[in-house]
Amino acid sequence: MSLHEGATVTQRYTDAERRYLAIKEDVKGRATALDEAVSQSAQFHDKMDPLLETLEGAVQRLRQPPPVAAEVEKIREQLAEHRAQGLELDKLLPSFSALCARGEELIGRAAHDDPAAQAVRSRLLRLRSLWDEIRQRAEEKEGKLNDVLDLAGKFWADVAALLSTLRDSQDIVKELEDPGVDPSLIKQQIEAAEAIKAETDGLREELEFVRTLGADLIFACGETEKPEVKKTIDEVRTQEAQGWHKCFS
Numbered sequence: 001m002s003l004h005e006g007a008t009v010t011q012r013y014t015d016a017e018r019r020y021l022a023i024k025e026d027v028k029g030r031a032t033a034l035d036e037a038v039s040q041s042a043q044f045h046d047k048m049d050p051l052l053e054t055l056e057g058a059v060q061r062l063r064q065p066p067p068v069a070a071e072v073e074k075i076r077e078q079l080a081e082h083r084a085q086g087l088e089l090d091k092l093l094p095s096f097s098a099l100c101a102r103g104e105e106l107i108g109r110a111a112h113d114d115p116a117a118q119a120v121r122s123r124l125l126r127l128r129s130l131w132d133e134i135r136q137r138a139e140e141k142e143g144k145l146n147d148v149l150d151l152a153g154k155f156w157a158d159v160a161a162l163l164s165t166l167r168d169s170q171d172i173v174k175e176l177e178d179p180g181v182d183p184s185l186i187k188q189q190i191e192a193a194e195a196i197k198a199e200t201d202g203l204r205e206e207l208e209f210v211r212t213l214g215a216d217l218i219f220a221c222g223e224t225e226k227p228e229v230k231k232t233i234d235e236v237r238t239q240e241a242q243g244w245h246k247c248f249s
Helices: 003-063 072-090 093-109 115-175 183-220 226-248
Strands: none
Touching: 003 072, 003 093, 003 115, 072 115, 093 115, 115 183, 115 226, 183 226
């Protein structure tokens, strides 16, 4: 073999070895990237599972909320509990955002028709759907609780004021003396009775307003709360009827 031929063989050997090493490094790099992708995908699904479970539980609670109370303090307790649950969910926002970002990264690295990428895409859609539903339902529930709280506050305050006025009127009627023989005294008693009648008649509009508030509250609160509201409306109606009767009996 001539020197020229030897040099050619050596060059070919060197080129082949260089290509082999390049291919080897490329394969090694691809294997490393594949291992990393598999690891990241596994981590993604491992973190996704508990978050999905937590969000699904939260959605179920919001879809089937406990009945709204009718008493002001109980509604405030329900509102405070609802807001506390919202704060707990807010703590999941960093995990939610990180998983969405990681999922989009995994999808971006894979081929469009890659089954693994499609699985990640499907789970991301589920995750975002749950998150959006939770936000929407939580906002709606807080709005309803605030509305019922305002309604209950007006109802119970007006009931207390109306009952107090009716009882005061009845007390005044009881204090009226028996009809006397003095014309001037009889005239005073008649005037007092007529004044009480006018006041009682004026309360009828307030009574109708209270009944309307009570009907709205009965509609808004839970089944177990409705009887107490109905009982209170009946009590107000009875007090009003008694007051009217005593003024003219």
